[in-house]
Amino acid sequence: MPFITRKSPALEMVEPTTDEIAVSLDGVGHWFDGPSGRTQVLSDINIQIKTGEFFTVLGPSGCGKTTLLNIVGGFIEAKAGEVATFGEAVTGPGPDRGVIFQSYALFHWLSVLKNVEFALHGHKLPKSERADVALQYLDLVGLKDFRHHYPYQLSGGMKQRVAIARALAANPKILLMDEPFAALDAQMREVLQEELLEIWQRTRKTVLFITHSVDEAIFLSTDICVMSANPGRPKALLSNNLPQPRADCRARTTAAFQESKERILGLIREEVHPTRIRGPLP
């Protein structure tokens, strides 16, 4: 697919081709060998993420969910199993997968605009056009007026918006987000969740989202994978039926939301106290 030109708006509605598999993890396992022996981090992960899905991996810390994201990102190589994006085996990081980290990972020495332009390096664009495209994405996250600021002059929420604009500017097919809002205060977190949902609805990128927040998972996702720990493996794959559009705070207080939350919390409780809670799933 050619990169957006000046004439086409940055974000058109792209019809998702729903049956195409964007990410496939087939029997993926990972472990670290330490002085006290082998630590199994992930075991027997079989996940398929379809194009256009907002797929969230939800789990407690230490369940290997970040390792999972790093494997899909191509930053670390899985020790077992097959990882592919759009049918092609993952051999390393690439421009088809954009990443957003909790730490923002902005380039402190570059202005906001230059940070976004950095993502366009691989695209053969004249300099002026590069700035134009970067500006479109800054506009999308509402930071056009801050283009000459430096990251240290921005709040946490603004920094993460720049990181999102930067990741989108490279026009990846898949967005990999590792607890992107975990470092923000509660209000800013909700605002950014709503913005992200809106962006996702407009761009229909496939998203792999990592979080330990049940609310965040329910509010954002189309599909939720609840992980169990030691070793990390999927405990339950749920499809989220909370109605769309949700980019509105009212979605958070609906009965459907609470029901989903109770169900997922039940699954997690069982994980934390496996001997205490028994019986059928709600």
Next chain:
Amino acid sequence: MMRTRLKQAANALEARPALVGTMSTLLLLIIWSIWARETETMHSSFVGPLELLYQVYLLATQGYGGTPLWVHIATSLFRAGVGFIAGAIVGICVGVAMGYNRIISSALAPFFSFIRPIPPIAYIPLVILWFGIGEFSKIVLIFLTSFLYVALNTAAGVRAVPQDLIRVARTFGISNFRLFYAVVLPEALPYVIVGLKVALALSWAVVVAAELVAAQAGLGYLIMDAATFFRIPDLYVGIVLIGLIGLLLERGLTMFERRFVHWSGK
């Protein structure tokens, strides 16, 4: 009542660091002047500020030991400058290699650990034995000083580049070389500059020490010669000049830092 007044005054002074600094300097100069006048007849080795100023004028116009004062200053600056810059360039290269490559770092670590606690002036006799008393031996000495601190700080800076930053950059499909000069180097720059600052201060100290031992010109030579021939006011002038130039060098590098690593520490 009294306490609140005092508190107000303290608050006012706290907000004006430059004023407080100027006042303390003036106070010191006054005490120094009075003391120098009172002890004039007893200690010929005690020189007051006014006499010192006059001596600066004399030295500036007549030179010292048949050499103009600016030549002494330029000689010291040249030795320190060449050694510092050469050491910084090699230090940055070695530091980057150490920061990037664990094997290189581990291989060099014992030498750095061993050399670091040795004060550079301890090498002066050895360097003179090897390279004579000419310019080269002094430059070698300063090179070693500068190299050590720049290399260690650069290595630490490169190692401290956050993994997330490198991972994000890699997703944009950039080459290893671009990753190095567009991400790793700027991210490590604040560390490098700290190394440069320490290296510059030490280079200036070491050049004076080296000139004390063996030199025909330079500020170190000036103070040693002045002490030998009991030219006490000249000795004072030498010390004050060394201090002032060291201060200016440090200020220069700080200005460079504010200009080029404005994001550092924010």
